[in-house]
Amino acid sequence: MLLKSWQKRIFRPECNPGFESLHCVAHLDQDVGQALPYLNAHLGGHSYQTDPPAVTFKVHGRLITVHHDRIAINSLSDEAQADKILDWLQREINHAWDDRANIEPSTRCAPAPQPLAVLKLLPNKAGCGRCGRPTCLVFATLAVQGAVGASDCPELEPEARQALEKYLGEFSLDW
Ligand code: SF4
CATH class of the missing domain: 1.10.15.40 (Electron transport complex subunit B, putative Fe-S cluster)
Structure with a gap:
């Protein structure tokens, strides 16, 4: 298992502290950088940055960015939603890494809305x-x-x- 644990921080965006939605940053205890091209190929990233590596996904209209050392999630209603998304990403990151022999790594992005x-x-x-x-x-x-x-x-x-x-x-x- 590549990703085992993280330290999570939940906060309101500084630019608009009155805004209803929450942000979450999970600082990863393991480096997942090598898994990102496999994760991108597996899930279809919205955007991919190579240096430093990071892949952004759109999930139910919110943006989730997986960096080598952290995961950032916006537009959350509560902490339970952050936990659900982090658990899902842990499964997907570990699956993409464990199955990397069968996945062609890619830094190309999926089609984006215009x-x-x-x-x-x-x-x-x-x-x-x-x-x-x-x-x-x-x-x-x-x-x-x-x-x-x-x-x-x-x-x-x-x-x-x-x-x-x-x-x-x-x-x-x-x-
Ligand atoms: S019609 Fe356009 S400006 Fe008016 S509420 Fe909708 S998006 Fe906003």
Whole structure:
């Protein structure tokens, strides 16, 4: 087993301490750097950085970055959610490493959602600001990064919300 344990820290983002969601950083007790190209090939990373190695995944609309020595997770509702994601990642990292003889390591990324495709699914292209963003394009840019989701635009009708959820969901992992 490559990844055995970590020290977890849960906090609110400093840039917006009033924001509802929590962040988590888990400092890993074992270095998982060598496993990252296998993990990326196995799960399909959203982005991959080679030096220092790090792979980012989108899972249920949130961003999770696995560095060689830590894991960062954003948009958490509570600590239990962080534990669930960390347990899932531990299984996936260890599986990718144990099965590396059968996995072609890769630093290529999976296809990513496009801001203009998201923009087309939003109702008011001039921007009404009800989501707290100045324009729909800003919202669309944040949506492809996983920082906001369909439920954050109050102008979306149920059918359009479903279409946006479906589009963004095509690029998101499940655990
Ligand atoms: S609330 Fe929706 S329609 Fe209004 S600016 Fe934000 S994303 Fe655009």
